[in-house]
Amino acid sequence: MSISTIQSTKLCAKANDKMKIDEETTASEQELDLILTGRTLRVYWFLLKMKKPVGRKDVQRGAKLSSASLSEYHLKKLTKLGLVEKLPHGDYVVTKIVRVGVARFYINIRNNLIPRFALYSSFYLIILFFSLFFLTNLSTDATFLIMSVVVFGLATSIFELIILLKSTSITPW
Numbered sequence: 001m002s003i004s005t006i007q008s009t010k011l012c013a014k015a016n017d018k019m020k021i022d023e024e025t026t027a028s029e030q031e032l033d034l035i036l037t038g039r040t041l042r043v044y045w046f047l048l049k050m051k052k053p054v055g056r057k058d059v060q061r062g063a064k065l066s067s068a069s070l071s072e073y074h075l076k077k078l079t080k081l082g083l084v085e086k087l088p089h090g091d092y093v094v095t096k097i098v099r100v101g102v103a104r105f106y107i108n109i110r111n112n113l114i115p116r117f118a119l120y121s122s123f124y125l126i127i128l129f130f131s132l133f134f135l136t137n138l139s140t141d142a143t144f145l146i147m148s149v150v151v152f153g154l155a156t157s158i159f160e161l162i163i164l165l166k167s168t169s170i171t172p173w
Helices: 003-035 038-051 056-062 067-082 102-105 115-135 140-167
Strands: 084-086 093-094 108-109 112-113
Touching: 038 056, 038 067, 038 093, 038 102, 056 067, 067 084, 067 093, 102 108, 102 140, 108 115, 112 115, 112 140, 115 140
Parallel strands: none
Antiparallel strands: 084 093, 108 112
């Protein structure tokens, strides 16, 4: 075998290993999507919202659970998944942010969870205001077309934002 053949074989093996790692990561994200549901998702969501270490009693109150032992159960479940870490003094803090369930529709900006549709709505609202001021020189047909597209986008994004906020039991702000 020549040196170039050996090198190309090693490169192919590395690429295959990388693909396996990517497949494993995707599989674990899919597993997290199945595991993080219901109360466990509510506890994780509350911890994301708090942005600081939180005790199990605080989790019980914030995630609206019936008992502190139930919050402890879900916190241990999140710890086993590697998403939460228990600090020496007993509080819990999020160590890994994953996008599962409703969290897929939120963006983390400076430790604040903001719904994507809120950003889309504000984008369309800004375009609408600029269109009202700067499109006065265009023909009425072009202005009507642009304005109708912008208003449709604004209405759609506000509608989706309302549906998202209603489906989330704990609001992000």
